[in-house]
Amino acid sequence: MTTTKSSVVNMNKVEALQTTKAVLNQSVADLSKAHSILHQIHWYMRGQGFLVYHPKMDEYMEELDGYLDELSERLITLGGAPFSTLKEFDEQSKLIEVKGDFSLAMEEHLARVIEVFQYLVSHFQTALDVTDKDGDDVTNDIYVGAKASLEKHIWMLKAELGQAPR
Numbered sequence: 001m002t003t004t005k006s007s008v009v010n011m012n013k014v015e016a017l018q019t020t021k022a023v024l025n026q027s028v029a030d031l032s033k034a035h036s037i038l039h040q041i042h043w044y045m046r047g048q049g050f051l052v053y054h055p056k057m058d059e060y061m062e063e064l065d066g067y068l069d070e071l072s073e074r075l076i077t078l079g080g081a082p083f084s085t086l087k088e089f090d091e092q093s094k095l096i097e098v099k100g101d102f103s104l105a106m107e108e109h110l111a112r113v114i115e116v117f118q119y120l121v122s123h124f125q126t127a128l129d130v131t132d133k134d135g136d137d138v139t140n141d142i143y144v145g146a147k148a149s150l151e152k153h154i155w156m157l158k159a160e161l162g163q164a165p166r
């Protein structure tokens with residue numbers, strides 16, 4: 001079989017998309033674990049601001065779930081297979097969970113949310129770089145919106161804690 005110029009191009013495209021698929025699956029694991037962390041914060045918070053922050057975590061979880069589903073289905077569209085078990089999420093995600101603690105101050109819970117969002121923003125930037133290099137504009141576009149939104153949440157959470165956005 002002769003290797004034509006177009007088959008080489010196609011092979012390169014397939015190989016390139018492996019990187020995009022890998023970063024998409026990293027997002028699947030990270031967003032699943034981030035949801036779990038936000039759920040813990042939602043349950044374990046106590047004190048001033050509860051009536052505002054408790055439902056705010058619901059909003060955040062709903063938003064992350066939206067990205068999770070969109071990115072998972074994009075991965076399937078590209079021929080990939082998203083992680084789908086708790087074991088896989090735990091093993092593949094770089095986020096670290098800790099046991100729930102009712103004694104944490106509200107500020108500590110919010111600082112934890114900021115930390116999780118900062119990790120996700122950093123991961124989304126990696127995803128933007130990878131998808132840009134791969135020329136996958138569709139996946140890139142999903143990450144642009146997700147990153148912009150989480151950066152705005154970080155600004156607002158930091159403002160709530162009396163801190164500058166960066």
Ligand SMILES: [Fe+2]
Nearest residue numbers: 042043054058
């Ligand atoms: Fe709830």
